[in-house]
Amino acid sequence: MATQALRDAFVFVPGFVPWNGESPSRFFTLVGAGAVLGAMAVAVCVGNTSVRAAAGRFADGLGLWPASMRQALRWAAVGLAAAAALWAMADLVSYLPGLTSVPAAEDPRDVAVAQTSTLIRFGYGLIAPAPLEELLFRGPLLALWLALLAAQRRGSWMARRWVRWWLTGAATTASAILFAAGHTLGGSVNVAHAAACAVTTTAVTLWQRSLAPAVAAHGLYDACAFAWQ
Template identity: 75%
Template structure:
């Protein structure tokens, strides 16, 4: 009896160890693929250096493009070999989890696509109104265009190129970095709640989400100090709005649409 019980306990511990190891490998693959997606988004921004008439204003360069493409490819290969070596999850399944966790699954119906587009348009309008509002808040300052080191390069780039750049270059990169992890955490907590895990307890869930949202807003605002305190305040408002839209729709697409439309209009005519 004692030997049987001891064997049962050992088997249980080994099972838990294998489960922990599997989850650790899955998390590692997920993180590596997220960095690969981040590098691919960086390449999208850098590719504009090959567009005739584009004058870099955010440090874009052909070297940066090839570096980003190489990094994304290398990380994708690393994730593939990790999944093959660990044999706990297939590369296809890992990619699927990344797409789901980042809210990058395409709309399943025309109705959903229209809803996301509508939410994105409304959010873009709110962002534009917020940008106009913060300029009138006492105590906030903005850097005049003539003093902005990016102004000369922007002025030399045509309106159509500036519009296209704003539409597709900054938003994917920034949404993946600042909103993607918050959404992934929220979806993971919802899944844990369905499993009845302790981590999904209300106070734990809201503490984790509050910390993640505060960190995302703070980091995003800190990344926009070049335009003065008004730009920092608007960036913080931008982060709050896009996070709310992302968590509400459980997808990055509405936030991508709002962010891209706002940046496109701001870069072209702002």
């Protein structure tokens, strides 16, 4: 909810032309709903644990904050490499036979982007889509992977390699299909690249056991695509 509100906050930036449903009313609705849920969380946590401790466990569980400068640099390097891979795949996918793309003059994204400054487009691409999409689509996969690793340490039947890889593979496939299905705007080329993006960011997330490199890669790719497509 917070990431969606951050995305919608761009409607208050002078010169921004919304194309993805952003509006002041939705921004205030999300902020209000977030405040209500936050108050409920505080009420539930009173006497059990602090909100700060709960937030810390959430951030640590999804790898949203590096434990050291070395880890931060590693995540940054992995994110940059993954962003470069996404760019390479975007070029390769466009050459696949049978795929179609929507002309820039007819694509509502390109029409809106053409009316907004390069700096705003870059900032929107960097901040708006990636955190929300990675949290929704790669977050559950990371949680599943960490749960399976914990089961392995406990000696559970889920520790068996075939069970672990089958569950992860099925969840990854389902997530990639859903992610690709949400990117039909732009034609089948965009759908194919979204599927490749889902597989790449999932691999990075599970490898590093963190959402941070995937968010960085996704954000950098979107920022450059929005600013200089």
